[in-house]
Amino acid sequence: MTKNTKVNAAILIIGNEILSGRTQDTNTSTLANWLNTIGVKVNEVRVVPDIEKKIIETLNVLRAENNYVFTTGGIGPTHDDITAQSVSKAFGLKYEIHKEAFKILEAYYKPGEFNEGRQKMVWMPENAELILNPTSGAPGFSVKNVFCLPGVPSILKSMLGGIKNKIVGGQPILSHTISLRTVESEIASSLTKVQDENKEVEIGSYPFFHAGKLGVSIVLRSEDQSKIDICNAEILKFIKEKKIEIVDR
Amino acid sequence: MTKNTKVNAAILIIGNEILSGRTQDTNTSTLANWLNTIGVKVNEVRVVPDIEKKIIETLNVLRAENNYVFTTGGIGPTHDDITAQSVSKAFGLKYEIHKEAFKILEAYYKPGEFNEGRQKMVWMPENAELILNPTSGAPGFSVKNVFCLPGVPSILKSMLGGIKNKIVGGQPILSHTISLRTVESEIASSLTKVQDENKEVEIGSYPFFHAGKLGVSIVLRSEDQSKIDICNAEILKFIKEKKIEIVDR
Numbered sequence: 329m330t331k332n333t334k335v336n337a338a339i340l341i342i343g344n345e346i347l348s349g350r351t352q353d354t355n356t357s358t359l360a361n362w363l364n365t366i367g368v369k370v371n372e373v374r375v376v377p378d379i380e381k382k383i384i385e386t387l388n389v390l391r392a393e394n395n396y397v398f399t400t401g402g403i404g405p406t407h408d409d410i411t412a413q414s415v416s417k418a419f420g421l422k423y424e425i426h427k428e429a430f431k432i433l434e435a436y437y438k439p440g441e442f443n444e445g446r447q448k449m450v451w452m453p454e455n456a457e458l459i460l461n462p463t464s465g466a467p468g469f470s471v472k473n474v475f476c477l478p479g480v481p482s483i484l485k486s487m488l489g490g491i492k493n494k495i496v497g498g499q500p501i502l503s504h505t506i507s508l509r510t511v512e513s514e515i516a517s518s519l520t521k522v523q524d525e526n527k528e529v530e531i532g533s534y535p536f537f538h539a540g541k542l543g544v545s546i547v548l549r550s551e552d553q554s555k556i557d558i559c560n561a562e563i564l565k566f567i568k569e570k571k572i573e574i575v576d577r
Numbered sequence: 578m579t580k581n582t583k584v585n586a587a588i589l590i591i592g593n594e595i596l597s598g599r600t601q602d603t604n605t606s607t608l609a610n611w612l613n614t615i616g617v618k619v620n621e622v623r624v625v626p627d628i629e630k631k632i633i634e635t636l637n638v639l640r641a642e643n644n645y646v647f648t649t650g651g652i653g654p655t656h657d658d659i660t661a662q663s664v665s666k667a668f669g670l671k672y673e674i675h676k677e678a679f680k681i682l683e684a685y686y687k688p689g690e691f692n693e694g695r696q697k698m699v700w701m702p703e704n705a706e707l708i709l710n711p712t713s714g715a716p717g718f719s720v721k722n723v724f725c726l727p728g729v730p731s732i733l734k735s736m737l738g739g740i741k742n743k744i745v746g747g748q749p750i751l752s753h754t755i756s757l758r759t760v761e762s763e764i765a766s767s768l769t770k771v772q773d774e775n776k777e778v779e780i781g782s783y784p785f786f787h788a789g790k791l792g793v794s795i796v797l798r799s800e801d802q803s804k805i806d807i808c809n810a811e812i813l814k815f816i817k818e819k820k821i822e823i824v825d826r
Contacts, residue, residue, distance in 0.1 A: 344781050347619045348752070349609030350796060351783070353602070356624070360598030370596045372631075373624035375605070378781075382621075405762040406782040407769040445765030480784060503597070513654040516694030520656040532593050532627075533655040534600070535729060547599060 335368045335498040338390040341375040342383055342411055343401040343479055354481050355400045362488055367497030367551070368396060378402060383414035391418075391474055396495060401479030403468060405445035411476055412469070416453040419471055426452040429467050436465035460490045470494065499551035504560055506546045509573040511535070515544065518566040522559055528552065529559045543575055584617045584747040587639040590624040591632055591660055592650040592728055603730050604649045611737050616746030616800070617645060627651060632663035640667075640723055645744060650728030652717060654694035660725055661718070665702040668720055675701040678716050685714035709739045719743065748800035753809055755795045758822040760784070764793065767815040771808055777801065778808045792824055 339359055345351040353375070360370045371394055376382045383402075390397045402411030416423035429450040434442050449466040459468035459475065463486040468477045475491055477484045508515070512533055523531045530549040535542065546563060548556045567574065588608055594600040602624070609619045620643055625631045632651075639646045651660030665672035678699040683691050698715040708717035708724065712735040717726045724740055726733045757764070761782055772780045779798040784791065795812060797805045816823065 341622075344779060344798075345783055345796070346605070347609060347622065348750075348796075348798065349606045349611075349613060349619075350752075350781075352606045356595065357598045357601045360596060362598075364598060370598070371626065373590075373596065373622075375622035377620065404782070404784070405765045407765070407772050408781050443762055445762030448765065482786070501597075503599075513692055513694030516654045516656070516697065523656045530593060532599075532657055533653070534594055535653070537731070547594070547597075549593075549597060 335395050335496065336371045337363055337368050337396040337398060338371055338394040339373045340383075340386060340390055340397055340399045341373065341401060341479075342378065342399055343375075344377050344408070346375050346401075347377055355477075355479070355484055358481065358485055359398055359400075359488075363398075363497075364501045364503075366492060366495060367500045368495065369501055378408045378410055380410055380414050380417070383411065384418045387415065387418045387474065391472070395473060397474045399474065399476045400484060403449065403466070403476060403478050405448045409448070412452050415471060415474060415476060419453055419474075421453040421455070421471065423451055424454050426450050426456060426458070426469070428458055429469075432458075432460075432467060433465055457494075459487055462486050462490075501549055501551055502553055502556060503547055503549045504556050505548075506560065506563060506567075507536075507575050508544050508546065508567065509541065509575050510544055510570075511542055512544050514570065514572065515546075515566070518570070519546065519563070522562045522566075525562075526555065526559045529555050531559065584644050584745065585620045586612055586617050586645040586647060587620055587643040588622045589632075589635060589639055589646055589648045590622065590650060590728075591627065591648055592624075593626050593657070595624050595650075596626055604726075604728070604733055607730065607734060608647055608649075608737075612746075613750045613752075615741060615744060616749045617744065618750055627657045627659055629659055629663045629666070632660065633667045636664065636667045636723065640721070644722060646723045648723065648725045649733060652698065652715070652725055652727050654697045658697070661701050664720060664723060664725060668702055668723075670702040670704070670720065672700055673703050675699050675705060675707070675718070678707055678718075681707075681709075681716060682714055706743075708736055711735050711739075750798055750800055751802055751805060752796055752798045753805050754797075755809065755812060755816075756785070756824050757793050757795065757816065758790065758824050759793055759819075760791060761793050763819065763821065764795075764815070767819070768795065768812070771811045771815075774811075775804065775808045778804050780808065 346353050402409045413423045452469050453471050456469035463483045532547040534545045548559050595602050651658045662672045701718050702720050705718035712732045781796040783794045
């Protein structure tokens with residue numbers, strides 16, 4: 329398959345616990361870093377509450393605008409887990425028992441433990457493809473370009489290996505970081521010039537505080553290492569002229 | 578002023594560094610927890626890249642749909658800081674030097690240090706109201722119902738006190754958590770009944786792993802303590818019947 333160099337994705341975080349501030353989302357960072365390595369760029373993230381209408385509307389926008397959508401959360405056994413039924417409605421598909429998922433969980437639990445709550449987790453959009461869960465049994469699923477993963481970070485991480493071969497990425501997104509003992513305003517105009525002359529490299533500038541000292545990290549991102557190298561050389565040149573110290577964070 | 582009990586907000590996180598996975602956003606949790614205390618509920622969060630068109634489109638949707646919008650990031654001195662110009666365009670306002678902000682930064686920096694990069698930080702939408710920054714000088718700003726804050730978490734936190742009196746919240750959103758030594762599937766059907774009979778309390782169920790043991794936290798959220806108390810009693814009743822242990826996390 330020919331690799332498309334511009335493959336993008338959106339992440340849809342489903343859950344009141346993120347919006348209330350109770351839970352700190354870490355899945356965005358996990359997914360984004362992993363997607364970078366397989367050449368998929370995250371264009372947008374949205375966090376929505378456990379409200380079916382909102383999930384459906386948001387999913388339908390994101391799946392039309394992006395090559396892939398990854399949802400997290402809402403696939404457990406309780407009343408507030410409504411991702412599978414929402415995805416079914418978004419695609420106009422039946423919400424039904426997934427026979428393969430049923431067999432997996434029936435075998436996973438001890439006799440008598442595959443109770444009503446757990447059986448809810450095998451209801452999925454018709455013909456959904458399973459995403460196996462090596463940590464806690466209950467599979468995620470995908471429908472077309474939408475991949476539905478759990479909200480618990482350790483479980484989500486353990487399931488990524490199983491979907492890698494279902495995603496056609498582009499060139500991996502490469503990055504290079506230069507950390508400096510300076511403040512942003514000292515380098516702002518020089519950095520603007522480098523960005524203006526190198527439109528195909530995404531140049532970010534991020535202040536940091538480490539061990540009581542201020543600094544700035546410049547991050548260069550591109551699919552093309554040679555373009556990163558050109559930017560890097562131009563930045564090192566003005567850093568030398570300004571006598572700015574290069575540091576490791 | 579009469580308190581509206583349904584005041585809501587959206588958070589718009591601006592920055593490639595969150596989408597690339599390089600930086601873990603913590604501002605959502607900070608803002609959401611703080612907003613809860615003043616009776617504002619976060620309805621939605623979006624993370625967008627440093628692309629003017631995307632920022633403008635997203636801001637215009639969110640400010641129409643919510644009582645308040647809080648943006649984070651993109652108000653520093655470098656080329657990738659484009660929040661102020663994007664907000665100006667979103668509102669159809671001039672992007673110009675804010676005289677008061679200029680005076681503040683002129684006084685903040687030593688003579689000769691208020692350079693070109695730093696002067697970029699006083700460009701704002703015309704007639705923007707300043708949000709003072711006790712940590713690092715450069716103010717944020719607000720235009721109508723949109724409040725623009727920096728991305729650096731410690732600086733953002735230090736600026737919240739200064740906007741509290743500009744926000745008219747509703748009843749503070751109260752919450753109560755019950756942590757149990759069980760798994761979600763054991764309580765799912767009982768909890769569904771409690772939720773069905775108490776529509777005005779938002780009941781969430783969140784598995785946790787702590788000190789090597791599994792558990793579930795049930796979170797009850799409402800503006801009305803008496804409704805939380807009713808739910809709590811119903812939950813304690815079925816917990817007792819099921820002989821489930823209550824734990825502290």
